[in-house]
Amino acid sequence: MVACRAIGILGRFSAFRILRSRGYICRNFTESSALLTRTHINYGVKGDVAIIRINSPNSKVNTLSKELHSEFVEVMNEIWASDQIRSAVLISSKPGCFIAGADINMLAACKTPQEVTQISQEAQRTLEKLEKSTKPVVAAISGSCLGGGLELAVSCQYRIAIKDRKTVLGTPEVLLGILPGAGGTQRLPKMVGVPAAFDMMLTGRNIRADRAKKMGLVDQLVEPLGPGLKPPEERTIEYLEEVAITFAKGLADKKISPKRDKGLVEKLTAYAMTIPFVRQQVYKKVEEKVRKQTKGLYPAPLKIIDVVKTGIEQGSDAGYLSESQKFGELAMTKESKALMGLYHGQVLCKKNKFGAPQKDVKHLAILGAGLMGAGIAQVSVDKGLKTILKDATLTGLGRGQQQVFKGLNDKVKKKALTSFERDSIFSNLTGQLDYQGFEKADMVIEAVFEDLSLKHRVLKEVEAVIPDHCVFASNTSALPISEIAAVSKRPEKVIGMHYFSPVDKMQLLEIITTEKTSKDTSASAVAVGLKQGKVIIVVKDGPGFYTTRCLAPMMSEVIRILQEGVDPKKLDSLTTSFGFPVGAATLVDEVGVDVAKHVAEDLGKAFGERFGGGNPELLTQMVSKGFLGRKSGKGFYIYQEGVKSKNLNSDMDNILASLKIPPKSEVSSDEDIQFRLVTRFVNEAVMCLQEGILATPAEGDIGAVFGLGFPPCLGGPFRFVDLYGAQKLVDRLKKYEAAYGKQFTPCQLLADHANSPNKKFYQ
C-alpha cells in the first residue's frame, strides 16, 4: 500500500511539472529601508483579526526569500505583541499564487552546505514559533501553495483553500533534488499520516484542494465565485478572506476546534503506525521501492525517508536537526544542481522569444489522424482550439477520433474533467476526409507518413485551399524542413513542429525554422505550442534537427552493442541504471523499428561515417520479418495485451546471430558500454551547438531530457559536460575512437572545453 503509493519518482521526471516561479525572483535591494516600509508582507487589522498579506514586489509569484522571511518575523512579532489582535489570517495578494516555494536562487547562491543548513534552521525556528502561536493563524490559500509555502501553511493553526484548478498544494522539493527543509518532513507525517506524507514528499506531486481536504492537509474549502459586483477572481479572494476571518475569530473564541475528525481508515493507519514493527516495515518497503525506482541515482528520496524516520523514532529535535543538515548536503549535490538547472531551462523554454504573433491561431487543421496527428489534436482541443482532423480514410479517421476521445475520457475517469466538459471539449474537434473549412485555418500541421513526396503532395494540396496568413507546419522527426518547403509557394510560412509520442504525455516540442521561415511564423508556432502546454526548443533546420540527430548515433551504437552479443535485457538494464527512463532496446521497440530504420538510413546518408557503427541490416531484417516493435506486437521483445512482464522475442536470435561481430574487450565493460552510448549522444549534442543548430545549451539540455529521456539527474548533455568534466569525457571518447574510429572523434567545441577548464556551458 505504502510502497505502491511511493511509486513513480522516476516516472515523474518525464512529467516534470513545476508550475511555479515563472518569473525570476526579484531581489529586494532596499534592505536599509525595510524597517520603514515592508515590501513583501504587510498587515492590516479588522476588528481583532490581523490580515497578513503576502505580495513579493515585481513578480507574478510569491517566493520565500530572505527578505520575505525577515519581514514575516517582524510582522508576527508585532502581532504577538499587540493587545488588540487576537487572531490572524495569512493571505496572498497575488491571484493564482499563495507562495510558490522557496527562492531557488537563494539556495543556488550558497557556497557551502553549512550556509544552506543555516537557512533551513532559521526557517525551522520561525515556523516552530508560528506553530506554537497562542493567537490562531489561519492560512487562506488561493493558488499554488508549494514547497516552503506549504510548510508555512501547515505551521498555521488552520488552513482554508479555494477549490479551483489553480490551487494546488505539494512538496516538489524532491524534483529539485532537495527535501522540504523548513520542518515539512516533521509536520507532514503528523498531519496526514506517514504513508501519505511519504507519497507527497517522494513524488512531489501536486495535490488539488479537494483532495487536500480529504487528506487533512486543509481544513475547509471555499468554492470560487462567479461574477458579482467585481471581477470574479478579485471577489473570490475577498470572500476567502471573509471566510478566513470568521474562522480566525471562531478559533480565537474557541468556538471552532482546529482538530479534525479522522476517518476510520485514517485512525487505523495512525494506530498501526504506533507499532514499531509496522513502522519499520513501512520504511523498508518505501526504501526498497525508492531504490528500485531511482537506481540509487537520486540521493534526495532516500534522505527524505531517513529524515522522516529520524523525526519519528528519535523525536522532533533530532528530526529538525537531521532535516536541516540533509537539506544542506542535498543542495550541494550534482544531482540537485542538474535538476535545478533543468528547472531554469524549463522556465526559459516556456517563453515565446519571438514575441506575440500578428494573428492568434484559433482554427487549427491537422492532416493525418495517426498516433501523432490525433495526439496533437488531443492537446489542442482541450485548450479551446477549433481543430479539424483530416485523414484519407474513414477507418484511419475513426481511429484518430477514438484516440482523442479516449484521452479525454481517461481524464474523466481520473476526475480531472467532468463528462460534460469532455463533451464540450470534444465538440471542438471536426473529423473529415476533405479540405472543407481549411479556408478558415490559421495553421495546418501535417502529420502524414514520413515520405518526402507524400509531404510535397500534401503541401501543394493544402496551399491551394488555405488563406494567405495560414502557417504550414510539418510534424516530421527527420526530413529537413527546407526540402519540404522547396515546393511551397510561400516558404516563409513553412515551419517544422516536431512532437514526441505520446503527444499528450511528452512535454517537448521541437520547432524547426529554415532560413526562409519568417519571424511571425515562428512566433505563431511557439504560441500554439505554448498553448498546448509544451516546453519548446527552437532549432535550425538540418538532417535530424537536434533531437533525432543526437539519438541516431546512440541508436547506431545500440545496434553495435547488440551485435556484439549483449542481451537486449542486459542493455536495457545498463541504460536504465545510468538514468535513462527507458532501456535502449525497449526504446527502439517503442519508437518503432521501421521508423528507426528510416531515420538511420536518412541520417546515415547525410552524415556518413560518423553515424555508422551498428549494421543497419539488423533493422532491415527486423522490418522484413514484421518485428516493428510494440505496435506490431513483436520487436526485441514480445508485447501482449494485458501481459505486463516482457519476454524476449526468441525469433531475434537468428537475426542477431547472423550479424554477430566480436566484442572488443578493452571497451566492453558495463561502464564502457554505458559511456559508449552516452558519449556519442553528448558529442553530437555539442556538435549541434557548434554548428548553430542549437541556439543555447539550455535548449539542448531541455530537448534531450524532455524529448529523449536523457537522465534528468545529469541535467542534460551540456550540464553533464560541465559537471562531469569536459576533459574526462574527451578522454573517454579518445579511448573509444582508438577502438572504433571516427564515430567517437570529439567535436571541436568539446575539445575546446577540455582544453580550457574554465570554459563552461553554464557559467
Added chain:
Amino acid sequence: MTTILTYAFKNLHTTSKWALRFSVRPLSCSSQLRAAPAVQTKTKKTLTKPNIRNIVVVDGVRTPFLLSGTSYKDLMPHDLARAALTGLLHRTSVPKEVTDYIIFGTVIQEVKTSNVAREAALGAGFSDKTPAHTVTMACISANQAMTTGVGLIASGQCDVVVAGGVELMSDVPIRHSRKMRKLMLDLNKAKSVGQRLSLISKFRLNFLAPELPAVAEFSTSETMGHSADRLAAAFAVSRLEQDEYALRSHSLAKKAQDEGLLSDVVPFKVPGKDTVTKDNGIRPSSLEQMAKLKPAFIRPYGTVTAANSSFLTDGASAMLIMAEEKALAMGYKPKAYLRDFIYVSQDPKDQLLLGPTYATPKVLEKAGLTMNDIDAFEFHEAFSGQILANFKAMDSDWFAQNYMGRKTKVGLPPLEKFNNWGGSLSLGHPFGATGCRLVMAAANRLRKEGGQYGLVAACAAGGQGHAMIVEAYPK
C-alpha cells in the same frame, strides 16, 4: 384506477362550491380599490399592436401548493394536474370542446405519464379530440407552456388554449442503476435457460444501488442551492439580508392568504384525505429563529438555509388563454393581456440564477416600456439570496457594463411593488407550475391594486431565464 375516477367525480361537486365562493370575491373587492388608483403617466397607453392578435388570460387557477410529503403524497402528477384543470373548467365554465389545445409544463417526469398534459386532460373530461403536449424548461416550464400557447394563438393556429404546469415532488422516479437496467433488459432478450443463468451470474450486489434524481445541474453537477450560495457570496449578500427578505415573503404571503387575496387557489378534495383549501408552506417566523438554522448547502459557513430557500412543493396550475375576439365573442371578461415575452440564457455555472436580471431590461425594451411603467412585479423567488443577488446585479453599473453589454444599470424594481402577495419562498415552488402562478398573481394584483402593467420574471436551471409583460384588461 376506477376508484380514483370515482373520487374525482365526487370532487367535482365539492370543488365547484368552493370555486364559486372564491370567484365571487375579487369582484366585490375591486370596487373598493378603484377609489384610489395609482395615477401615473405611462410611456405607452397600451401594448396593443396593429395587425397582431391580442391574447388574453380569461382566468387561471391553481391547486393549493403543499410542502411535498404532505396531503398530496399519495397522488400521481396527473392527479394534481387534473385537479387544476377541473378547477379551471369550473371557474371559467368554458365548454370543453371549445378548447383547441392543452399544454402543460413539468420538470421531473413521472415515466408512466410522460405526456402528463394528455393524461390529465383526458381524466378531467376534456374532449379526446383535443390534443395536448408537455413541455419542460426547468422552473420556467409553465411559462414555456403559456408562451407556446401564445404562439399558437398569435399565429392563428388556435383560438383557445389551456396552459398549465404540474410538479409532484412527493414522489420522484428513482431508477435502478444502469448496470441493473442493462442486466434486466438483457434478461428479457435471453432465449435459453443457459443464457439467462450466465447473465444472472454477472449480477453483483452493487447493481442494486439506486440512481436518485438530484436538483443539480447536469453540466456542472452543482446543486442549485450551492450555486445560489455562491451567487449570494459573489454579490456579497449577507445572511441577515437573506433572512429578512424571506421573512418579508412569508409575512406578505400570510397577509395575502388571510385577506383572501390568493384567489387563484381552488380547493382540492384529495382522495382519502380532507379537502385542501390553502397553501401550507407559509410560516412567518422571527429573525432570531431563522438565524439559528445551519447553512444547508455550503457548510459550515454558507448563507443559504432551509428558511431562506424555496421548499420542495407539490402543486399544479392551469390557465385559459384565448384570442381576445374569441373571448369577447364567448362573453368573457378577460383578466389580462399577455404581451411581450423573452427567454434568455447564460452561464449555468456562475450565473445560473441571474435570468431575471438579463430578461427584465430586454423585455422592457421590446415592449417599449420602462421600469417606472410597471405597477406589479412578480419575480420567482428560488432563494432569498438569488432575488437579492439579482437586485444587486440590476443595481450595478459595473455588472451591466461587463456582463450585459449595457451602458448603465438595469435599475431596481421598487420593493413596494414587488411580490406583494408573497412568492415562491413562502407560497411554494412546484417547478413545473410556478409560471402560471406568477402570471395570475400579476394579473390579480393589477386588478386589485389598479395598475396597468405587470412584469413577470423567473430564473431556471440550465442558466435560463424568462420575463413577460402582463397588461391589465381594461375594466
